[in-house]
Amino acid sequence: MADMGGAASANSATEMLEDGVRRRDWIHIAALSTAGVGAASVLIPLVSQMAPSADVLAESTTDVDVSAIQPGQSIRSVFRRQPLFVKRLTAAEIAEANAVNVSSLRDPETLADRTLPGNEDLLVTMGVCTHFGCVPLGSNEGENKGDFNGYFCPCHGSHYDVAGRIRRGPAPLNLAVPNYEFKSEGVIRVG
Ligand code: FES
DSSP: OOOOOHHHHHHHHHHHTTTTSOHHHHHHHHHHEEEEOOGGGGGSOHHHHHSOOHHHHHHOEEEEEOTTOOTTOEEEEEETTEEEEEEEOOHHHHHHHHTSOGGGSSSOOOTGGGSBTTBTTEEEEESOOTTTOOOOBOSSTTSOOGGGEEEEETTTTEEEETTSOEEESSOOSOOOOOOEEEEETTEEEEO
C-alpha cells in the first residue's frame, strides 16, 4: 500500500523538510499514507514519472488512513510535497470552535465550513502557515499549540485556533483545507 520510493527517497524527503518536519513524523507518514497520481500519468514516460512534472504533481492525490486517530490526536501526512495535518477533535474542541463569533475572525469560517458534513470532528488542513509558509507547531503531542489551542507558527508568531483559523499574528488566512473526500470507511483521499 505505501509507496515511499525506498529508503533513498525517504531520506531525501526527510532532508527536504528537516527544518519543519521531524524524522518521526515521516515515520508516521510511511505508516499512514499512500500517494498516487491520476490516470493521465499512465501515458507519461517512466523517466518523467521518476521526476514528476508540475502538471503531474498538481493532479496527485494522497490517501490517508484516519481510522486510528482518536479524539484529541493528530497525525501528519504529506500532500503534493507539503505537510498535511489531520486532527480528530474532541467534543470539547468542537464546542470551543463553534463558540467563536465567526464575524470577528480575520478569515471568517465556521468549523462546518472547514470539515465534511457529518464529520465535523475531522479537521484536515495543510501544515503550511499562510504568512510565509513555515510549518506550524501543534500537531505533535507536547508542541506549542499557541494561545487558541490549535497551531502556533514560530517563524513570526501566528496563532491558529482549534479549527485551524488564524486568530493572532501576521498570517492573513486560515490554514488551507485541501479538497478531500472519504475514499472508503476510515480512509480519506486528498486531492
Ligand atoms: S511564516 Fe508563519 S508567522 Fe510568518
